[in-house]
Amino acid sequence: MVVNCEPEWLARPLTDLINHVTHNYSTLIAQRLNRITATADRTRHAAAGVAGRSEQGTAFAVRLSSLVTTLRLVLEAHAWSEGDVLFPAVVSIEAGARQSAPFRRDAIDILVEGIAEEHDLIREFLASVARTMEECVASGSSPELESFVADLEVVCFLIAEQLDLEDRCLWPRMRELFEH
Numbered sequence: 318m319v320v321n322c323e324p325e326w327l328a329r330p331l332t333d334l335i336n337h338v339t340h341n342y343s344t345l346i347a348q349r350l351n352r353i354t355a356t357a358d359r360t361r362h363a364a365a366g367v368a369g370r371s372e373q374g375t376a377f378a379v380r381l382s383s384l385v386t387t388l389r390l391v392l393e394a395h396a397w398s399e400g401d402v403l404f405p406a407v408v409s410i411e412a413g414a415r416q417s418a419p420f421r422r423d424a425i426d427i428l429v430e431g432i433a434e435e436h437d438l439i440r441e442f443l444a445s446v447a448r449t450m451e452e453c454v455a456s457g458s459s460p461e462l463e464s465f466v467a468d469l470e471v472v473c474f475l476i477a478e479q480l481d482l483e484d485r486c487l488w489p490r491m492r493e494l495f496e497h
Contacts, residue, residue: 320489321485321486322485322486322489322490323486326486326490327486327490330411331407331408331411331487331490331491331494332407332408332411332412334482334486334487334490335404335407335408335487338479338482338483338487339400339404342475342476342478342479342482343396343399343400343479345475346392346472346475346476346479347392347396349468349471349472349475350385350388350389350392350472352468353385353465353468353469353472354385354386354389356465356468377449377452377453377456377462378462378465380449380453381446381449381450381453381462381465381466381469384442384445384446384449385469387442388442388446388472391435391438391439391442392439392476395432395435395439398428398431398432398435399432402428403425403428403429403432403491406425407491407494410494410495411494425495426495429488429491429492429495432488433484433488436480436483436484439476439480440477440480443473443476443477446469446473447473450466450469450470450473453466454466
């Protein structure tokens with residue numbers, strides 16, 4: 318029984334929830350991360366030019382840029398697991414074509430468990446990013462670096478919201494689907 322999921326998602330097909338997660342979170346997060354990554358070098362260079370704070374500002378800009386790169390790589394791998402492997406299996410099973418699903422039930426269970434563990438790792442990584450952003454802001458960084466941090470905060474918020482929605486609604490409903 319799914320307990321913490323909103324009634325609207327309980328009443329709708331899993332395919333609708335998957336489409337919502339994909340279009341309102343995954344795609345938006347990827348676009349924002351691409352934009353942030355494109356500005357990371359400029360931000361790093363701008364931080365180096367801030368009088369009196371150049372060394373510290375540059376250090377934070379380099380750390381944040383590195384964290385953004387790592388975050389992109391982690392999310393790309395995670396998106397592949399969900400979007401290219403698990404979600405098509407769910408859509409196939411929900412559509413009644415269980416025999417055309419690409420995996421056996423035990424393999425899907427292992428995949429779901431692995432993705433849930435990825436969620437925990439992503440949350441830990443987001444906490445690390447948040448600590449670095451707090452340190453950066455506390456250091457009195459440049460306006461460019463503060464803008465970079467603000468953009469990154471939005472991305473981290475969206476990622477946390479997506480993980481929460483998936484954990485509350487998607488995974489429990491998928492487990493119910495796979496049990497039938």
